[in-house]
Amino acid sequence: MDSMLHITTLHYLVLGAALFLLGVIGVLTRRNVVIVLMSIELILNAVNLNLVAFSRMWGGLHGQVFAIFVITDAAAEAAVGLGILIAFFRNKETVNIDEVNLLKW
Amino acid sequence: MLVGGILVITRKNPVHSALALIVTLLAQASIYLMLYAPFVAGVQIILYAGGIMVLFLFVIMLVSIDRSVRERQFNSQWVVGVIAATALGGLFMIVFTKGKNIFPEHALPMVENDNTQKIATMLYGQYMFAFEIASLLLLVAIIGAVVMAKKRI
Numbered sequence: 001m002d003s004m005l006h007i008t009t010l011h012y013l014v015l016g017a018a019l020f021l022l023g024v025i026g027v028l029t030r031r032n033v034v035i036v037l038m039s040i041e042l043i044l045n046a047v048n049l050n051l052v053a054f055s056r057m058w059g060g061l062h063g064q065v066f067a068i069f070v071i072t073d074a075a076a077e078a079a080v081g082l083g084i085l086i087a088f089f090r091n092k093e094t095v096n097i098d099e100v101n102l103l104k105w
Numbered sequence: 106m107l108v109g110g111i112l113v114i115t116r117k118n119p120v121h122s123a124l125a126l127i128v129t130l131l132a133q134a135s136i137y138l139m140l141y142a143p144f145v146a147g148v149q150i151i152l153y154a155g156g157i158m159v160l161f162l163f164v165i166m167l168v169s170i171d172r173s174v175r176e177r178q179f180n181s182q183w184v185v186g187v188i189a190a191t192a193l194g195g196l197f198m199i200v201f202t203k204g205k206n207i208f209p210e211h212a213l214p215m216v217e218n219d220n221t222q223k224i225a226t227m228l229y230g231q232y233m234f235a236f237e238i239a240s241l242l243l244l245v246a247i248i249g250a251v252v253m254a255k256k257r258i
Binding site: 024029049073080086 | 111116119122123126129130133136137139140141142144145148149152153156157160161164165167168179180182183185186187189190191193194197198201205208220223224227228232235239242243245246247249250251252253254256
C-alpha cells in the first residue's frame with residue numbers, strides 16, 4: 001500500500017504518454033496549421049517530461065541537460081514552422097492544412 | 106495539465122488554443138519543480154511560456170483567423186487518426202504494465218540547491234560539443250525563418 005501513497009516514475013510516464021497521445025491526435029486530426037504546430041509542442045513537452053522523470057529516477061542530471069537541448073530544438077522548430085506558415089499564408093491566403101496538396105498525387 | 110492539453114486540440118479559435126497551451130506549459134513547469142529540476146522549470150517558463158508562445162500569438166494575429174474559425178475544424182480522416190492514437194496508447198499501456206517491475210519504488214534523494222550550477226558544469230564540460238551544435242542549429246533556424254518569411258529573396 002506504500003506505493004499508492006507517493007508518486008513513482010510510472011505516474012509521470014503515464015502522464016507523459018497521455019500528453020503525447022493528445023499531441024498525436026491534434027496533429028492527425030486538426031486542419032489549422034497553427035494548432036498542428038501547437039500539438040507538436042505538446043509532443044515535445046511529453047518527451048521532456050519523460051526525460052526529467054527518468055533523470056529523477058536515476059538521480060543524475062543528464063536527463064535534465066537533454067531536456068534543455070530538446071527545448072532548444074523546439075524553439076528552432078517553432079521558428080522555422082511559423083516562417084513556413086507565414087510564407088504559405090501569403091501564397092494561399094489560408095491556414096488550412098488540407099490546402100497544402102501540391103505534392104499529393 | 107491534461108485539461109489544458111485537451112483544450113489545445115479542441116478549441117476552434119487558435120488564440121484560445123494558445124492560452125490553453127500556456128496553462129499546460131505552466132502546469133508542466135510545476136511538475137518539473139516536483140521532480141527537483143528547478144532550472145528546467147525556469148527555462149520552461151521563460152523560453153516556452155514566454156518566448157515561443159509570444160511567437161505563436163504573433164503569428165496567429167498575423168494570419169487572419171476569421172475564415173479559419175468558420176471552417177470545419179477536423180479533417181476527414183479524424184476517425185482513423187483517433188483510432189491510430191488509441192492503438193498507440195494501448196501499446197504504451199502494455200509496455201508500462203509489462204515493465205512496471207524495473208522501476209524502483211523509491212526515487213533516489215536529490216539535492217536541488219546546486220542544481221543550476223551542476224547543469225551548467227555539465228553543459229559547458231561534458232556536453233560542450235552538443236551545446237555548440239545546438240547554437241549552430243539555432244543560427245540555421247533563425248536564418249531559415251527570416252528567409253521563409255521574407256517577401257522576396
